[in-house]
Amino acid sequence: MLHLDDAVIAEYIDTAVISRDHERHLSACAECRVLVEDAVRVREQAKAILHRGLATADPPPFTGILARAGRTPVRRRSYRGLAWAATVALAAGLGWYGRALVLPAPTPVVTYIQVPVGESLIVMAEAPASEAPATPAAPAPSPVTMADLAGPTTSGAGAGTGTVGGIERLPAAPPPERAFALRQAEPEAAQRLGRLREEQDAISDWRAVSLEEAQTMLGGDLQTVAGLQTLGYAVRAVRGGVEVRTEQVLGGGAVLELLQRRLRDNLLAADAVRRGDFEVSGRAPIPRDSLRALLLRLQ
Amino acid sequence: MPTDWASVYTATWGDLVRFLHHKVWDADRARDLAQEVFVRALDEDPEDARAWLFTVAANLARDEARGDIRRRHKLELIKSEPAPTAPDPIEEMERGQQLRLVREALALLTDRDRDVLLLWDAGLDYEAIAGETGLTKGAIGTTLSRARKRLVEAYEQIGGRDAASG
Numbered sequence: 001m002l003h004l005d006d007a008v009i010a011e012y013i014d015t016a017v018i019s020r021d022h023e024r025h026l027s028a029c030a031e032c033r034v035l036v037e038d039a040v041r042v043r044e045q046a047k048a049i050l051h052r053g054l055a056t057a058d059p060p061p062f063t064g065i066l067a068r069a070g071r072t073p074v075r076r077r078s079y080r081g082l083a084w085a086a087t088v089a090l091a092a093g094l095g096w097y098g099r100a101l102v103l104p105a106p107t108p109v110v111t112y113i114q115v116p117v118g119e120s121l122i123v124m125a126e127a128p129a130s131e132a133p134a135t136p137a138a139p140a141p142s143p144v145t146m147a148d149l150a151g152p153t154t155s156g157a158g159a160g161t162g163t164v165g166g167i168e169r170l171p172a173a174p175p176p177e178r179a180f181a182l183r184q185a186e187p188e189a190a191q192r193l194g195r196l197r198e199e200q201d202a203i204s205d206w207r208a209v210s211l212e213e214a215q216t217m218l219g220g221d222l223q224t225v226a227g228l229q230t231l232g233y234a235v236r237a238v239r240g241g242v243e244v245r246t247e248q249v250l251g252g253g254a255v256l257e258l259l260q261r262r263l264r265d266n267l268l269a270a271d272a273v274r275r276g277d278f279e280v281s282g283r284a285p286i287p288r289d290s291l292r293a294l295l296l297r298l299q
Numbered sequence: 300m301p302t303d304w305a306s307v308y309t310a311t312w313g314d315l316v317r318f319l320h321h322k323v324w325d326a327d328r329a330r331d332l333a334q335e336v337f338v339r340a341l342d343e344d345p346e347d348a349r350a351w352l353f354t355v356a357a358n359l360a361r362d363e364a365r366g367d368i369r370r371r372h373k374l375e376l377i378k379s380e381p382a383p384t385a386p387d388p389i390e391e392m393e394r395g396q397q398l399r400l401v402r403e404a405l406a407l408l409t410d411r412d413r414d415v416l417l418l419w420d421a422g423l424d425y426e427a428i429a430g431e432t433g434l435t436k437g438a439i440g441t442t443l444s445r446a447r448k449r450l451v452e453a454y455e456q457i458g459g460r461d462a463a464s465g
Contacts, residue, residue: 005441006440006441006444006445007437007438007440007441007444008440009440009444010439010440010441010443010444011425011439011440014419014425014440014443015424015425039444042447042448042451043447045447045451046416046420046446046447046450046451047420049401049404049450049451049454050317050321050401050416050417050420050450051317052397052398052400052401053394053395053396053397053398053399053400053401054317054320054326054394054398055326055394056313057316057330059308059309059312059313060330060334062304062305062308062309064334065308065334065337065338065341066341068334068338069337069338069341069342225392227392227395227396228388228392250388250391254388256388284388286387286388287387290387290388290389291388293388293389294388294389
């Protein structure tokens, strides 16, 4: 009998189906058994390749699919079982809203939202319900500027603030009574604060440029993370030269911002890496260690 | 007896997303289309659920390649988690490189070999693969054997080339 062909071997290893004649041949033919072993090995390799690089994610809830298909996943008897709970919830809700008729109005909630307006930072203040006295109601809060955050000044209005490059100088640290307010600030506000600190250095806005322009203005090669898609480049003037911003895609919608500028006085910022005569720092919504690892891949 | 779609969904989701990913090369689109496949399946309630799902998936992927679906309507993605955390960038980069190798290796196969290979990887039996591709059941083994060998060779060749180029 002739040796087993690829079709027979493939069907045998995939479905365990084999004719009696082929089975007899296989038991007597060492050469065909080697072919079968090879085919199994190739099959497993192919399977592994096809699974490579694919993220595993749990499926979304099936109820979502049902809803999208216009089916209702909840059986009617479930509502009956919960009818008493709905009644209690309704009564509690009515009671909660009804309290406003008999109790004085609570003091507004304190959240501090820092909003850059023009070239200065404005902090909108309101008082938190848990911290506020029950009575009497406090007057409506007024906007507080960064000058207020810096506390009482000793040398007249504007002292302690000043301007650099047209941007208001930020205080070194807020007074204690304001520290709580800053802790309560929304995360975006903290980010804006950090960015404003950086802006102190800038003396122009970002301007989109090509790679060639960016490198010419920088006076050296631009550093990027190999393997990441680059979205674009922008340049701005800073004290002592120019700074180039490169945006690269990290996946999952996240963007890595690389900021490269020539070293000043041979001093390297704490979160930057040195590449020749330049320092490069990065910003991305990822853990600090991961960002650091990425920066070490710059080339 | 009606199909237990919740069970089919759980058992098939991973294979279906992988199959679609290898067709559209976009993880989000693959998940989106997989959901659309199940939505259509619930409307049709076909007898051979698994084979039907992959037939529809292949058609949707084909339409996707032509841009038909995107133009007709934007499919609503049902999120499995409220807000996925940002993936590790190093892992993402390596994953992207691996996917690129797989994609390039698959591109070196003929359309027929690639279709048969992906359907086999999705867990379809020879009969279902034959039904989907129009090949005879007897030809599936030969095609599959050839496709697997070519994929492995192409992947090693491309991987070796990349390693050599540094």
